[in-house]
Amino acid sequence: MAPILLADVPAQGPTTGGNTVTLIGFGLSGATSVLFGTTPATTFTVQFDGAILATVPAGTGSVPVTVTTSSGVSNSLTYTYQAPSAPVIFALVPPIGLALGGIPVLIAGNHLSAATSVLFGSKPATSFTVLGDGAILATSPPGTGTVEVTVVAPAGTSNAAAFTYL
Template sequence: MASPILLALVPSQGPTAGGNTVTIIGIGLSGATSVLFGGTPAITYTVQFDGAIIATVPAGTGTVPVTVTTPGGTSNSLNYTYQAAVAPVILALVPPFGLGVGGVPVLIVGNHLTSATAVLFGSTPATSFTVLGDGAILATSPPGSGTVSVTVVSPAGVSNPAAFTYI
C-alpha cells in the first residue's frame, strides 16, 4: 500500500481561530488515520472517498504543512495559511439618507463584510440586513432622526462609521 498523495487544499487559507472546513484533494486517502495542520490534529475529518477528505481546521497561526496519514504512510505536505481576521470597512451608503420612520433599503458598499453580525444606525440595530457578499450588505433602516453613524459589526471588529441622515 502506497503513501497518500495530496494535490490541493480548498481553500488553502482561513482564520486563525480555525473552525472552518477545508477539502483535501488527493490520491489514496481512504483509511486516513490522521490529518495534521502543522503538528495539530484536525478538529474532525471525514473521508468522502479515496480522493477527498473534509477536515475542520484547528486554531493556529502562520503557514503550516498539512499532511494525511493512512496505513500506507504519511503524505507529502501542502501549505495552509492562517490569516488574521480583518475588520469590516464601509466605503459608501446608497442612499446616504432616508425617512425618519425607517424602512428604507440601504446598500452598504465596502470590504470584509461577509462575517457581519450586526448593522447599527447609531446605537439602533438595522430592522434587517442581508450580506450580499464580501463587498455589500443590504440593510433596512430603523426609525430615527438627525444624522447617525452607520457601522458594521463582525467578530473581527467594528467598521469605520458612515453618515446616514434621516429626513
C-alpha cells in the same frame, strides 16, 4: 509507498476553523490521521483513494497539512489561517432620510456578514438584516443632522459613511 498530497482546496480559511478542505492526492485510502500543523482535523472522511474531506481545527498562521496511513506520512501542503477582516462600507443607499427614522438603508460593502450591530451616530439601527457578505439592509433610527453610519463586527468596526437626516 507513503501517501502523496497534490492540493488542499481551499488552502486558506478562518482562524476559528470549522470549514471543510478537500485534500487531493494518491494513496489516501486507510488514512489514520490528518494533521493541520500538530493539531488533528476535527473530522475527516476518505472519499476514495485520491480525496479526503477534512474539517479544519482552529489555528493561526500557516501550517503544514499531512496525512498518515499505514504506509507512512505524506508530504506536506501549506494551509493558511486568515484572521477575520473588519467590515468596510462602500456606500449607503439612500444616504439621506427623514428625521423620524424608519427609512430602509442598504449598506453596500465588504466583510459585512458577521455584523453584530449597525450604528447611526451613537444610535443603533431600529433593525438590520445581513443580506450577505456585501450588503446589509438597516432601518434608520430617529435623528438630526449628518451622522456617521458604522457596522460593528467581532473583527472590528467599519469605516464611517455619512447619513443625513432631513
